[in-house]
Amino acid sequence: MSDNTNQKKEALFSPKSMKLLANPMGKDNPITVQVLGICSVLAITVQLRTSLVMAISVVVVMGFANVIISLLRKTIPPRIRIIVMLTVIASLVILVDQVLKAFVYDVSRQLSVFVGLIITNCIIMGRLEAFALSNKPWPSFLDGVGNAAGYAWVLLAVGFFRELLGSGTLMGYQVIPNILYELGYENNGFMILPPMALITVGIIIWIHRYRDRDLIDIS
Amino acid sequence: MEEYISIFVKSVFIDNMVFAYFLGMCSYLAVSRTVNTSVGLGFAVIFVLGMTVPINYLLENFVLGRGALAWIGPQFASVDLSFLTFIMFIAIIAAMVQLVEMIIEKVSPTLYNSLGIFLPLIAVNCAILGGSLFMQERNYANIAEAASFGLGSGVGFFLAIVGIAAIREKIRYSNVPAPLRGLGITFILTGLMGIAFMSFMGIEL
Numbered sequence: 534m535s536d537n538t539n540q541k542k543e544a545l546f547s548p549k550s551m552k553l554l555a556n557p558m559g560k561d562n563p564i565t566v567q568v569l570g571i572c573s574v575l576a577i578t579v580q581l582r583t584s585l586v587m588a589i590s591v592v593v594v595m596g597f598a599n600v601i602i603s604l605l606r607k608t609i610p611p612r613i614r615i616i617v618m619l620t621v622i623a624s625l626v627i628l629v630d631q632v633l634k635a636f637v638y639d640v641s642r643q644l645s646v647f648v649g650l651i652i653t654n655c656i657i658m659g660r661l662e663a664f665a666l667s668n669k670p671w672p673s674f675l676d677g678v679g680n681a682a683g684y685a686w687v688l689l690a691v692g693f694f695r696e697l698l699g700s701g702t703l704m705g706y707q708v709i710p711n712i713l714y715e716l717g718y719e720n721n722g723f724m725i726l727p728p729m730a731l732i733t734v735g736i737i738i739w740i741h742r743y744r745d746r747d748l749i750d751i752s
Numbered sequence: 753m754e755e756y757i758s759i760f761v762k763s764v765f766i767d768n769m770v771f772a773y774f775l776g777m778c779s780y781l782a783v784s785r786t787v788n789t790s791v792g793l794g795f796a797v798i799f800v801l802g803m804t805v806p807i808n809y810l811l812e813n814f815v816l817g818r819g820a821l822a823w824i825g826p827q828f829a830s831v832d833l834s835f836l837t838f839i840m841f842i843a844i845i846a847a848m849v850q851l852v853e854m855i856i857e858k859v860s861p862t863l864y865n866s867l868g869i870f871l872p873l874i875a876v877n878c879a880i881l882g883g884s885l886f887m888q889e890r891n892y893a894n895i896a897e898a899a900s901f902g903l904g905s906g907v908g909f910f911l912a913i914v915g916i917a918a919i920r921e922k923i924r925y926s927n928v929p930a931p932l933r934g935l936g937i938t939f940i941l942t943g944l945m946g947i948a949f950m951s952f953m954g955i956e957l
Contacts, residue, residue: 650881
């Protein structure tokens with residue numbers, strides 16, 4: 534690749550755009566650092582399967598919402614931007630909802646209202662407002678996917694521990710061997726209850742900030 | 753009358769928006785630094801939920817649901833617009849929030865300034881849309897039941913956010929491990945409050 538083309542147009546996977554993708558995984562993580570989009574993390578992480586479906590849905594919605602808003606960014610009047618964004622997100626969520634109902638009906642029943650609540654997931658609004666409204670489509674897409682992936686790994690981590698400790702299964706398959714149960718191991722039923730999701734996220738934040746000292750809240 | 757009170761109490765304590773369903777966590781975590789702002793946000797949420805749930809109830813029953821359009825004429829009886837639910841609900845909510853924003857700006861500019869960005873973000877507060885979606889899922893019998901559910905959920909959110917704000921004001925003077933300070937401890941506190949609220953579970957009303 535010659536320097537000439539680089540000056541005119543940035544390469545698709547330049548270090549700068551990789552950063553957009555990678556930062557939200559760690560020190561810009563939407564959940565543990567920016568505190569956005571907590572609701573769904575907590576409610577649907579009882580099982581790994583529901584967490585996975587939710588994570589994929591959010592990646593899809595967020596990637597496309599960012600691209601659409603970024604394409605429209607010059608035509609949206611600032612006064613009504615919130616309702617425009619909500620309409621775009623809502624249309625995408627309707628698509629995802631219909632696809633889930635068609636292909637994985639049981640999971641869609643379990644997620645119940647939480648698919649609809651992707652619309653009000655603050656990460657999506659937050660990124661649209663902070664990034665897509667002032668950037669070109671491709672970086673916006675990377676930013677959207679990166680943030681959604683940062684959201685997804687926390688979701689999967691919480692789902693993993695809650696299902697493993699709470700029901701002794703992963704994706705619905707038993708992973709704790711029967712011999713342990715015979716020796717007196719018990720599933721921790723407490724992990725299935727809603728408050729434990731909060732405490733699990735609290736512990737993830739603790740570990741994350743312990744390893745990355747810059748993030749410690751000094752106020 | 754009795755069933756309205758029972759729906760109200762149920763949605764305040766047993767099905768609390770924050771502790772049982774984790775809805776509205778974003779603003780709950782971000783605005784709960786001081787009791788004053790959290791009281792303001794709490795009232796705004798009560799108002800918006802109390803208004804939007806009954807309006808969306810009407811929308812659901814006379815426009816969106818299966819056969820809901822039958823009142824126009826028999827040929828509309830088979831129309832099912834339920835796939836438009838999300839868009840219609842969110843449009844009503846965004847309009848209501850805009851209204852509340854204008855009222856607060858007029859009545860109390862100090863509160864308006866302290867709520868800042870979180871006022872327009874009530875529109876994307878999951879508790880509000882969640883309220884309407886739960887209303888749809890639970891099939892309330894009439895608009896008064898839907899209204900008492902909406903108000904009750906709002907009061908539940910109010911209780912939760914004022915409670916956590918009070919605890920956070922106190923905990924500032926405690927010796928929390930450094931990496932846990934701020935966000936981390938708030939999560940764990942909310943979890944503990946949630947466990948306390950679980951004692952209401954299983955109460956039949």
